[in-house]
Amino acid sequence: MPEWMFSKAMRSARVKFTDHSVLRIIQILGKLGNWRRVLQVIEWLNIRERYKSNRLRHVYTTALHVLGKAKRPVEALNLFRAMQQEMCLYPDLVAYHSIAVTLGQAGYMKELFDVIENMESPPKKFKSGALGKRDLGLEPDTVVFNAVLNACVRRKQWEGAFWVLQQMKEKGLQPSTATYGLVMEVMLACGKYNLVHEFFKKVQKSSIPNALVYKVLVNTFWREGKTEEAVLAVKDMERRGIVGSAALYYDLARCLCTSGRCQEALDLIEKICKVANKPLVVTYTGLIQACLDSGKIQNAVYIFNQMRNFCPPNLVTCNIMLKACVEHGLFEEANELFNKMLDDGNHISRRSDYKFRVIPDSYTFNTMLDASIAENRWDDFEYVYQKMLHHGFHFNANRHLRMVLDASRAGKGEALEMTWKHLAQEDRIPPPPLVKERFCMMLEKEDIDSALACITPNSAGESQAFCRSAWLSLFEEKAQRFRKDTLVRLMHEARVVAARSNSPNPVLQNLLISCCDYNRPRVKVPGFNQT
Structure with a gap:
């Protein structure tokens, strides 16, 4: 939105802009995921001479939090640096926590270390405002060091985890259970499975492991191919009265699918539903993908059929199954699913129908076109190609030209004629x-x-x-x-x-x-x- 239009919109809102109202606007925009408008609000505040704020630092810190939630590390860092240049905006510990978490989750290791250095050695001059007697120096705490561990996970730097533990020891900080959980995540990401188990023992000695720690342990057993040990670890967690997270049960279910224990995996879905925020279809799709990753196509088909009893598959699920059937030589099953999707498209009359019916997209059609050619099913190829054009998907020379030429040379010229008419209608x-x-x-x-x-x-x-x-x-x-x-x-x-x-x-x-x-x-x- 142009600056003058945004400014007009803000003025015409008939709102008395106080610190509270601006904070609420930023929070609402953050919930909507509209981080660009948040930045425009900040820019608008900077050019308002009549706007007097007593808590402008809080406004900026809230904007930092919104940018972090939206996973915009570059924009968050730019805003944070702008705060560092003004005395009235200079970041407090909450702002440092926010930018550290954002950079850590994005894996921005160098920028994160710059932030830690600035915490301990603040600037002596500012663009506006005098330093006075205020001491701006801050010490990194557990939250900041946990952010460094997050970056180590992304960067797969296991040495960084030991550096964090050494720094915390020197500063007299006791690692929390979350800290040990993140250290274990680093070791898992780097393939240091023996170190994961060693740190788990340390957690057991010093505190009670939480769901994050058990999740990392389950994933480690999964990577090691120790399915039964993963199941026993979760039972041990439940025996201790620890409430498992949806991610933990989801990873355990996928682990079971990988080893062919599909029914046990499906039995876990009830536990996942109790604590999950994501739709049920996402859980089923993940289990199907786990079966396919381990080469167990029949197990994937079984879960897909079970899924239909509880929730309708979405387009992603159908495309995954379609591709899997094609790759494993189950052309008839793929064709049956494809025709079901085509039939669904004929029964959509209102928007709510999309919740229960799936219509094919370009990926669906291209998958079936490739499969028909691979199987030399030229009649099926012509049928799929005709349906693709009928559904409004265009001829792509890079993708479809070779297919149409091969069909024509195989004695099936109808696809070529359809393409010719299609290009003529589009004036191409x-x-x-x-x-x-x-x-x-x-x-x-x-x-x-x-x-x-x-x-x-x-x-x-x-x-x-x-x-x-x-x-x-x-x-x-x-x-x-x-x-x-x-x-x-x-x-x-x-x-x-x-x-x-x-x-x-x-x-x-x-x-x-x-x-x-x-x-x-x-x-x-x-x-x-x-x-």
């Missing part, structure tokens, strides 16, 4: 290989007029693709597809078309000369330069 120029294939197909049927109609609309812009040598190569390559007297008739008809034309057509001229060169003895063509 067909690619040269498509033109040449249709040209040959019409000659094969001895339909000379239609063959010439393929090339006459083409301009000289494709002169390289329709030069004399290109036409001659085409005749020599496709000679077996049509009779020689067909080319003689083509020459005569081409002369007639050229004579009727008000302006010369280079493509037609090159065609006619190439015909003469191919049909030896050479036939002289009046009005054309044959050199």
Whole structure:
């Protein structure tokens, strides 16, 4: 939104802009995920001379929190640096926590260390405001060090985890259970499974492990292929009275799917639902993907069928199953699912129908087109291709040209004709290989007029693709597809078309000369330069 329009919108809101009202606006925009408007509010405040604030630092800190939730580390860092330049805005510990968590989750290690250095050594000069007697120096605490561990997870730097523990020891900070959980996550990300178990023992000695710690332990057992140990770890957690998170039960369920214990995984869904925020369809899709990742297609089909009893699959789930069936040679099952999706598209009359029915997208059609070609099911290919165009998806030369040409050469020219009509309706120029294939197909049927109609609309812009040598190569390559007297008739008809034309057509001229060169003895063509 242009600055003047935004300014007008703010003024016309008839709101008395106080610190509280601005904070509420930023919080509401944050819940909506509209971080760009949050930045515009901040910019608007900076140019309002009449706006006097006593808590402007809190406004900026709230904006930092919103940018962190929106996963915008660059914008958050820019705002934080702007705060560091003004005495009245200089970040407090809450602001440092916010920027540290944001940078840590994004894996911005260098920038995070710069922030920690600034905490301990604040600037001595500001753009506005005097330092006075206020001491701005702060010490990094557990929250900041946990943010460093988050960055170590993203960067897979296990040495950084030991540096954090050493720094906390030097500063007299006792690592919390969350800290140890993050250290274990670092070790898991780096493949140091033995260190994960060592730190788990340390947690057990010093405190009670939380759900995060058990989640990392379950994932470690999963990576090690120790499914039964993962199950026993969760039972130990429940015996201690610790409430497991949805992510923990979800990872355990996927672990069970990987080892083929699908029914046990499905039994965990009730526990996942009690603590989950994500839709049920996401959970089922994750279990299906876990089965496929371990190469167990039949287990994936079983879970997919069970899923239909509790929630309708979405487009992502259907596309995953479609691709899996194709890759494992289950073409008939893929075709059945595809036709079900097509049928769903015929029964959508209002917006609410999309919650229960799935219609195919371009990925769906391309998957089935590839599968039909791989199986040499050309009738199925034509059917899928026709449905793709009918559903409003366009011909993509990079994706579909080779498919259409292969179908035509396999004796299925309907796809080529559909493409030709589709491009004509969209006022698009067909690619040269498509033109040449249709040209040959019409000659094969001895339909000379239609063959010439393929090339006459083409301009000289494709002169390289329709030069004399290109036409001659085409005749020599496709000679077996049509009779020689067909080319003689083509020459005569081409002369007639050229004579009727008000302006010369280079493509037609090159065609006619190439015909003469191919049909030896050479036939002289009046009005054309044959050199």
